[in-house]
Amino acid sequence: MSVESRQQPRPRAGRTTAGRRRLRHALTVAAIDLFLARGYDTTTVDEIAAAAGVGRRTFFRYFRSKEDAIFPDHEEVxxxxERSLATAVPAQDPVAVACTAVRLVLEHYLADPDVSVKRFDLTRTVPSLRDREVAMVDRYQRVFARYLRGRFEEVGDPMPDLRASVAAAAVAAAHNHVLRRWLRSGGKEDVQANATAAFRLVTGAFSAPVDPRGEGRTVVAVMEASAPMAEVMRQISAALREN
Known part of the structure; x- marks a missing residue:
């Protein structure tokens, strides 16, 4: 079936939140289908709008560019x-809180598996879209690092910046590994079980030990300043397990 034959009758402009969400989704689906069928560089905004049954002006009410149409809900997610982190109960383990928060990103992909799998296929072949995705992951990781740094500072961790950066990187890496396995399987793998196992690994390695009095204990790992990040993570994880 050609892209043209899948065009829908022109929808009425979204006048409600649900209507705007449907129209936004229709534009994203049209963009991804056209990019896969014709190529990203050769597809125009006018073609995307027409495939979704709307005009060019309507497209720009929702997206600044055709690249934005591929990642429509990034800012909302x-x-x-950020709200999940800000409203977390202070007594909760901060690394576990970060793992719970990153599941919101995972759930966003799971909510629309067809689009998610197609987007994955697209970003693997279009460098500019892959770069955009990498930048998005970096933003999430910086949000987690900022939250974790604040929490580690509260308990007097001697290296809150380092520990927060490494733990945030581990949270993001666990999420990305699980998500990509699911995407490569065409959305068929048991992603929830894999996520639970991955995040358990992260919390086991980076969660702050707590003594019976409820006070955080400090664990220090000494290493060369030039040590690669993989070695930093290994030594910190080992020090946490030993204490």
């Missing part, structure tokens, strides 16, 4: 993650 990022804001949701």
């Amino acid at each position: 990022l804001a949701e993650v």
